[in-house]
Amino acid sequence: MEKRAIFSGQTLPYLLLLPQLAITILFFYWPASQAVWQSFLIEDAFGTSTQFVWFENYQSLLGNPEYYKAMSVTALFSTLVTVFSLSIALLLAAMADRQIRGALAFRTLLIWPYAVAPAIAGVLWLFMFQPSLGMVAQLLRRYGVDWNPLLNGNHAMTLVVMAAVWKQVSYNFLFFLAGLAAIPRSVIEAAAIDGARPWRRFWTIVFPLLSPTTFFLLVVNITYVFFETFGIIDAVTQGGPSKETTTLVYKVFSDGRLGGDLGGSAAQSVILLAMVVALTAVQFRYIERKVTY
């Protein structure tokens, strides 16, 4: 799509673009190309000399069981967060979409957690589940659960998943609500005349018609889990215990900073970058086809 009516002028447009392009190149392209370059280098322990080593960083990464562990942690984490936050949000949206009194008030009361920073969400949940003084942790103990996210990897994972879901439900809820509102009432009424009860109507008509929204949210949620949950993990578990909650992004951070392995960290960044590009490509393919029905 192009405008018919335009201004003529050859210098002004460049001046208008200059600030954005300058910042983009300085803080996006230059660092990203540095990451690619660094991923082919190995630096000695004192940082005095570097050596070009082709794909050695990638090789040692792919031969490292810890990297596969981070991958499987990320896969588990994303699956759990996506499944739970999407299904809870869909349930709430389906309920709020009914023409009940106070639907708007419920919307307000359900969307605000979006605005809470991931790290703060993590701290709130940590406080409830802190093994010795947390309110919910004490309750769990009373019922015989030996709750300790500091020692037990499954407990730690449960805790970060809960915090991540808590924060993400409101976002998904909002988009599901918009998706539901866009479904024509007449289709639902027609099904009702044919004798379909609410439950059946939901699964045979509403849910399939929501598939574009669901698919869009799926991609957004995976991206969310990959990147934005960094704050939750750093605040709640720091990737522990024994790396049971170290996701790929957390590993980039801890290897580069705490481990000082910049080449390995850069190689991980590049692999992550490829994953994001793949995800985005999937998303754009979908936008073009709009998931037909």
Place this chain on the structure above:
Amino acid sequence: MVENRRFGDILSYVILTLGVLVLAFPVYLAFVASTWDAATIANGQLPIYPGGRMAENYYRVLFQGTGSSTRQPVGVMMFNSLVMALSIAIGKILISILSAYAIVYYRFPFRMAAFWIIFVTLMLPVEVRIYPTYKVVADLGLLDSYAGLSLPLIASATGTLLFRQFFMTIPDELLEASKIDGAGPYKFFVDTVLPLSMTTIAALFVIQFIYGWNQYLWPLLITTKDNMQTIVIGIKKMITTSDALTEWQLAMTTAVLALLPPVAVVIVMQRLFVRGLVETEK
């Protein structure tokens, strides 16, 4: 609704109310904790209702700081967060509205190239390029500065795409009419485009303010001085690994203070927020 079923309505209310309560509980508990003293919490005897230490805790956190772990009063951190969030939101709007104006209303060599250079950055979250970006900022001498906190986060395609999309919906007749009246690019921008864009600008502002306020990884990396910390970083440092030292009542007071501004923005400007969220994700 197609049929009017009492049972269905009651079920909706029950499920929605449950949802609201579960979402609110962690924040309510943090608020309760911010009104008690350290000993009550440390003994694991925190009641479910607020105590009487609210004024004392909030005063101490805001103006005196929390002792050993962060050293700076939270008031300073909130100010830093505010400056960072405002710079990111305003900066982003400023540079992206200008670039979108150039791309939509001009034809010039490398126009599409410029568009793609901006567009591709959609795919590059800070997290995948943290150390190289850190190095750039360090080389520029911007560590521990507001510019270092906000500049690298200002550039992103979201705003440009949003404004481009909106400018495309402005009828060509408006520009033609302005030209007949003798208006140049500056006058057309100020008198026509800017007033029409106000809602889009406001929606983008709400989203970007929340985004900026909630930043975590970036400020964590580039702030080393205590007086440059943002509140989200500050609270993390209050939760020490040895739990005995964590002053939970102060940490929770800080948590409440940290989540209050963005949550208030969402609730007060709900319409703009929803609009911004839906539009920036297109």
